[in-house]
Amino acid sequence: MPAKQNTAEPVVRLRAAGLHFGDRVLWEGLDLDVAPGEFLAVLGPNGSGKTTLLKVLLGLQQLSSGTVEVCGHPATRGSRLIGTIPQQKAFPGNTPLRARDLVALGIDGHRWGPRLFRRRLNERVDALLELVGATGYAERPVGVLSGGEQQRLRAAQALSDDPRLLLCDEPLLSLDLHHQRAVSALIHRQACDRGSAVVFVTHEINPILQYVDRVLYLAGGRFHVGTPAEVMTSETLSELYGSPIEVFRSNGRIVVVGMPDTVEHHHGAEAASHDALAGS
Numbered sequence: 001m002p003a004k005q006n007t008a009e010p011v012v013r014l015r016a017a018g019l020h021f022g023d024r025v026l027w028e029g030l031d032l033d034v035a036p037g038e039f040l041a042v043l044g045p046n047g048s049g050k051t052t053l054l055k056v057l058l059g060l061q062q063l064s065s066g067t068v069e070v071c072g073h074p075a076t077r078g079s080r081l082i083g084t085i086p087q088q089k090a091f092p093g094n095t096p097l098r099a100r101d102l103v104a105l106g107i108d109g110h111r112w113g114p115r116l117f118r119r120r121l122n123e124r125v126d127a128l129l130e131l132v133g134a135t136g137y138a139e140r141p142v143g144v145l146s147g148g149e150q151q152r153l154r155a156a157q158a159l160s161d162d163p164r165l166l167l168c169d170e171p172l173l174s175l176d177l178h179h180q181r182a183v184s185a186l187i188h189r190q191a192c193d194r195g196s197a198v199v200f201v202t203h204e205i206n207p208i209l210q211y212v213d214r215v216l217y218l219a220g221g222r223f224h225v226g227t228p229a230e231v232m233t234s235e236t237l238s239e240l241y242g243s244p245i246e247v248f249r250s251n252g253r254i255v256v257v258g259m260p261d262t263v264e265h266h267h268g269a270e271a272a273s274h275d276a277l278a279g280s
């Protein structure tokens with residue numbers, strides 16, 4: 001049950017979704033709706049399939065079983081309804097783009113017509129640069145910017161065309177605390193004010209805890225969906241990981257103790273045991 005009671009058609013609809021590579025099961029039997037304006041955090045250890053889930057929504061990865069729809073249609077590549085902040089990779093030093101050119105690339109000019117395009121494009125780019133605190137380096141080549149400066153531009157680019165679905169793959173990596181707060185607040189505003197559904201992959205829930213409606217936790221071929229209060233508990237995480245884990249709350253932060261170094265992936269029929277855990 002979504003935390004927000006939203007009767008609108010879901011932006012994301014996964015039904016009986018399964019994904020495996022060979023006999024290695026990432027997840028199976030995943031039923032999940034993400035509503036307009038909902039902020040879903042996707043957590044889980046390395047290799048649990050978080051980025052692969054985003055690829056499925058982008059139409060870049062076929063499901064092994066089940067169906068996936070985005071805005072009522074099967075997920076397809078190149079959808080302009082989706083904005084993405086990808087996992088960070090530095091731009092090469094000689095990338096022939098200024099910061100503002102990168103943001104402008106995300107904007108679909110056809111919406112405004114050619115005559116108005118140039119002026120309104122510039123206004124929109126200026127507004128986005130200001131939102132992410134990048135006005136000061138708008139004219140600099142992206143290849144010479146720091147990792148955090150580049151990441152703020154990716155956030156601006158992802159929001160530039162007002163996406164119905166915003167996919168974020170660890171977007172806070174390499175941002176200092178101030179800009180972590182600014183970028184996560186910006187993403188949250190996009191959900192609240194513009195009704196975008198947000199799917200936010202992260203290893204660290206605390207910087208976004210105040211914004212998260214629900215968590216999809218993937219681990220070892222199993223998953224659990226629910227509010228942070230339902231999922232981030234000693235009982236649920238111990239069940240998911242198959243070993244004792246303690247979850248504490250302190251000063252509004254969640255502290256998880258006892259994570260195993262490696263997580264066994266379930267294979268074939270064995271993975272069906274996730275059913276008892278699926279809370280969606």
Ligand SMILES: Nc1ncnc2c1ncn2[C@@H]1O[C@H](COP(=O)(O)OP(=O)(O)OP(=O)(O)O)[C@@H](O)[C@H]1O
Nearest residue numbers: 021026044045046047048049050051052053201203
């Ligand atoms: N096309 C593919 N063929 C085979 N295996 C793949 C393919 N794509 C992904 N995998 C495997 O699926 C697993 C999940 O990968 P994914 O990148 O989704 O993990 P993740 O949860 O995002 O991890 P991380 O936290 O490390 O970023 C990995 O073990 C990866 O090697």
